[in-house]
Amino acid sequence: xxxxxxxxxxxxxxxxxxxxxxxxxxxxxxxxxxxxxxxxxxxxxxxxxxxxxxxxxxxxxxxxxxxxxxxxxxxxxxxxxxxxxxxxxxxxxxxxxxxxxxxxxxxxxxxxxxxxxxxxxxxxxxxxxxxxxxxxxxxxxxxxxxxxxxxxxxxxxxxxxxxxxxxxxxxxxxxxxxxxxxxxxxxxxxxx
Numbered sequence: 001x002x003x004x005x006x007x008x009x010x011x012x013x014x015x016x017x018x019x020x021x022x023x024x025x026x027x028x029x030x031x032x033x034x035x036x037x038x039x040x041x042x043x044x045x046x047x048x049x050x051x052x053x054x055x056x057x058x059x060x061x062x063x064x065x066x067x068x069x070x071x072x073x074x075x076x077x078x079x080x081x082x083x084x085x086x087x088x089x090x091x092x093x094x095x096x097x098x099x100x101x102x103x104x105x106x107x108x109x110x111x112x113x114x115x116x117x118x119x120x121x122x123x124x125x126x127x128x129x130x131x132x133x134x135x136x137x138x139x140x141x142x143x144x145x146x147x148x149x150x151x152x153x154x155x156x157x158x159x160x161x162x163x164x165x166x167x168x169x170x171x172x173x174x175x176x177x178x179x180x181x182x183x184x185x186x187x188x189x190x191x192x
Contacts, residue, residue: 042141
């Protein structure tokens with residue numbers, strides 16, 4: 001190559017840019033919802049839980065305790081956060097595609113990128129869950145609980161594991177199809 005180096009060109013995708021901006025706004029908005037709920041006093045939070053208990057009793061005709069409702073709320077809040085962060089990472093990664101990466105096998109890139117999306121989503125969730133519990137130390141009647149952070153991460157880890165399994169199955173099936181197509185193509189060439 002010498003002094004002359006090839007410029008690495010990239011293709012910009014404006015729809016992915018718009019989608020990424022919207023998704024990151026949703027992530028930040030959902031974080032604001034989580035932190036506003038944790039900013040409620042213990043009394044206000046208990047009243048919200050009691051309302052959910054009454055609602056579930058009316059719908060399912062079964063009464064649950066407040067600890068169960070609070071645990072489900074923790075799991076739900078941070079599972080949604082992890083999914084939003086995953087989608088935001090996906091959109092962000094697709095804003096710009098380097099043309100020299102197009103030579104890389106699609107399935108390998110897809111699988112590697114998926115691992116990064118999952119890791120970043122789990123980090124965002126873990127940091128947010130820890131910050132949420134720390135924030136509750138300063139709210140009247142609320143305390144920080146390490147078990148709540150564990151609950152927050154449970155839903156996120158389960159959803160990310162499901163995504164990981166689905167992507168692995170997809171990649172496995174696609175590779176099988178590619179190998180079958182390649183073998184049938186080679187056998188046709190040999191016949192000629």
